[in-house]
Amino acid sequence: MEKLRPLLGCIADDFTGATDLANILVRGGMRTVQTIGVPSEDLAASLDADAIVVALKSRTAPVEQAVSESLQALRWLQGRGCRQFFFKYCSTFDSTSAGNIGPVAEALQAALAADFAIACPAFPAAGRTAYMGHLFVQQRLLSESGMERHPLTPMRDPDLVRLLQAQSRSKVGLIAHPDVAGGAAAVRERIAALRSQGVRLAIADAISDADLITLGEACADAPLVTGGSGMAQGLPANFRRSGTLPDADASLLPRIAGPAVVLSGSASVATNGQVAAWLRGGRRGFRIEPLALARGESVVAAALDFIDAGETTLVYATSGADEVRRVQAELGAAHAGALVEQALGQIAARLRERGTRRFVVAGGETSGAVVQALGLRALRIGAQIDPGVPETHSFGAGEPLAVVLKSGNFGTEDFFDKALRHLEGPVA
Ligand SMILES: Nc1ncnc2c1ncn2[C@@H]1O[C@H](COP(=O)(O)OP(=O)(O)O)[C@@H](O)[C@H]1O
């Protein structure tokens, strides 16, 4: 088979966010692989894809580190021959108070000699919309959505132009909704006007998928696009229009058989509902107690004893906000998180040795820990299970595994069952 040259090179600031973006690209008909960090050259040879997403863990890293890792990823993607580049951040614009999004976007712009880039975190399918430069989560402004209390990236300003301007050296502008509603030509006109005023980065409004398609079309010739996963929705059509992307189902993956496990270290509201629904259904569950881990009890061994290859087990540290606060007050948030992540990582690695082949993981940080403990290097992206969450298969690191990485906020209440049913699906 002829080897594909990638068209789109993406840099994502976290693992589940990378998977979310890859899912959008696959739905747009682009065969997509996600790499765990910047890959080594030996993996490059097996990366046959229309789009490559390099997953970094740079969202909460110090600014200089986020910039240097993003530039390293860019150089690697340029070396693969990508024609356009996408910087993916969270649909809630998660950035530290020092602000990684502006500096990374500006560094990528400088490296690509791109004097203008759009910035649009909107993802209406997940309830994130941007209007007049203000970001909403469902019906609430970002700063009143709960995100203002996020432990690592508290989002207290919903005015994204002001926020991005505070993070950036260059002038930030706005492509407001009336221009977006006017279609791709109106957006291009607005971009030309902003450029003539010296604006180099502009927040773009979007309240619907149609708006995102318009913005994507307007960015057909842009060397760099930045945004949430939704902003990538319109990009595959550009490649198809230019004749570089054939019509194909990009989501086909063969079936991987073998025992399954669900690992949840996510503390978010959606995951709490999913864990509760699983347990309410009388399904097998093993609770990881961070305080027991801190006391040095053999929690990992107990979990491994409890897990039954015949019946899928949920291993979870997921707890309500009050319980997490109580644990964090005792252990410190970072230590508590590290203990849980390490335990879930160890359990995953041991289960793989015991023959488990299918892993459903909940939580961004948790996914990072599990993927690293399993030594995964790259994932081929399959069909969507729920918005933002596709099935993936590992490759380039031993026998392939079926892996589902669920961002904390994503998925319906029956997500774990749905994901397991999906992995059982017909052989492609
Ligand atoms: N019961 C708990 N007490 C304290 N920390 C926890 C608990 N359960 C999970 N954690 C930690 O909270 C963090 C959750 O982050 P993440 O995995 O990104 O999911 P989410 O962002 O959906 O909450 C992880 O570091 C995890 O180890």
Ligand SMILES: O=C(O)[C@@H](O)C(=O)COP(=O)(O)O
């Ligand atoms: O854009 C989004 O909302 C997601 O892709 C994402 O990045 C979520 O991050 P986590 O909640 O940390 O998984």
